[in-house]
Amino acid sequence: DIQMTQSPSSLSASVGDRVTITCQASQDISNYLNWYQQKPGKAPKLLIYDASNLETGVPSRFSGSGSGTDFTFTISSLQPEDIATYYCQQYDNLPPRYTFGQGTKLEIK
């Protein structure tokens, strides 16, 4: 089974900071990687799909990059409304299978 290692597990940053989260797969997953944002009491929200594509309606300060085993998620200028937990997720289609990273809890300094 593919394992996803996400880091850091928590992060404190100031408004306007550039924030970076990484995710490493235990084997090559090409670009089959998504990034989600989850706010307390809410379902997750898709931000980035296929490693680097911005979901419709998501602000352009969010971006993703990488392929193979190493992936990066970036917020270019942190805003107060970005406080949430962020997850990477690898996916397979046959059989349908997902693996989530452990999550990164982002807080304002």
Next chain:
Amino acid sequence: EVQLVESGGGLVQPGRSLRLSCAASGFTFDDYAMHWVRQAPGKGLEWVSGISWNSGSIGYADSVKGRFTISRDNAKNSLYLQMNSLRAEDTALYYCANPTSDYWGQGTLVTVSS
């Protein structure tokens, strides 16, 4: 508007069974694979099980394999999760979802406790 509405959660004793249901609307249900994703209180997201559009391909997390069974009824636009031999560690909010399409329900809470 896409809607996924889960039901069937509740308090159940260890070793007992529970069946979750998910009613889908607002999209062509039988065009999509569907999944169950759970989140234990204060913990991260865990994928539980997924089923292809025609039920021809099914996957389970190792933690539930042999105890949980996923199924769907495309005629009823519904997804199901039969959960047997429940354990305390199965306590979680269970989401019906197609995460890659960003379709999520509000979740149904399953609590396994004596």
